[in-house]
Amino acid sequence: MVENNVFDISALNVWYGEKQVLKDINIEIKANCVTALIGPSGCGKSTFLRCLNRMNDFIPEFHLEGKIINNGTDLYAQKIDPIEIRRDIGMVFQKPNPFPKSVYKNITFGLNIFGVKDTEKLDKIVEDSLRKAALWDEVKDDLNRSALSFSGGQQQRLCIARAIAVNPKVILFDEPCSALDPIATGKIEDLITELKKDYTVVIVTHNMQQAARISDFTGFFMLGELAEFDKTKKIFTDPSNKVTEDYITGRFG
């Protein structure tokens, strides 16, 4: 069903200079699902993720061919403003990167850029975003406290709240738990499972088990190609591709 796809990606090829890093990727990403991208280092999964909100535009010699259609819009069409895209398609990075400002200002930063000034409205968005990020109860008593004074797990949830605040439709996660301990990781994983009710989630993870735990669909990348893409339960119980099986069973990679 086309209307359920947030992304329709076809014949996607990407180069950094002469080096081709993604080869003929065709994939559909479903709305309100968690799609995980796994594969060995250098397989192209992060490059692929960053194509989805044009984060690769900053990389010199980046060159893309093919189509990435997001809800009917060609993301790489001439008239498209990448800033607007990133409003709809937020991103959370490997290392928590809150601004050296208060919790409140971290959440309202993007909203201020987009011209939201109404304090009452901002207060509500701050509370809603922090609640959705399962952080409200831990920070509500002192929203003016510096974001940098919180633990890594809390900072990561703050970054998720910051991403949510601008009301995106998609949230991209680039290894969001690799700097966190198992408890903080568990909280983020629970949160991602909750978030898919309201958002579409695409996550790159080095942790295959994490992909298995939280995702509905999994894409296995290998040497720049999408070796297999299927329902997560299929990939982890009966993969179609021998290379996928060898990777997830630890026979290589």
Add this chain to the structure above:
Amino acid sequence: MTRKAYHKELRELEKKLLNMGAMAVKAVEGSVEALSNNDIKAAKNIILNDHFINKERFDIEEECLLVIATQQPVATDLRSLAAILSVITDLERIADHAEGIAKICVMNNMKPLVKPLIDIPKMTEKAVNMLQECLTAFVERDIEAAKMICDEDDVVDDLYNQVYKECIMLMIDNPKVIEGATFLLWVAHNLERIADRVTNIAERVAFMVNGKMEELNTSNY
């Protein structure tokens, strides 16, 4: 508590196990009831329904494997899943024994039973009671209850010996009843095996709780 979705999956699996247990109980009770009423139609229904119990077993098995593959359970959770995988096999076999009793009812083909059923209903009640208590012990992780259930297996074995002796005597006295007496022996044997299967389940309860794999019934049978 973190990993809510995973813990919910574990709870769901346990619910399905209990449901399968209830199906097995119904099959056992129904099969002996069909026999005592000489009700071939009811017996045939039990034979047909065994398919659904088998299916339930495969569904639960598949879900267990999925949880193991995707959630990386460890410690108590891993033992619980291993226990569930073992228990569903026992429940499926218990239902097969019930099916066996129902088949005997069909084979008997409405002929009057060679003797009134006295000990067989007692065996049924005891075996079913053991199974129900065992499933409760499973849910409550009650190792003491599990051990007591294993001791109760001796009662079922005693009753089986009683039926065995009685049937042998009937056959010696009157060779014309050999077939009918053999039917009752098979029924009693099925019930005795059901109680044995329940002790297997009880052992899995203990394994879940303390991680030890050991036989709990140490009687002479």
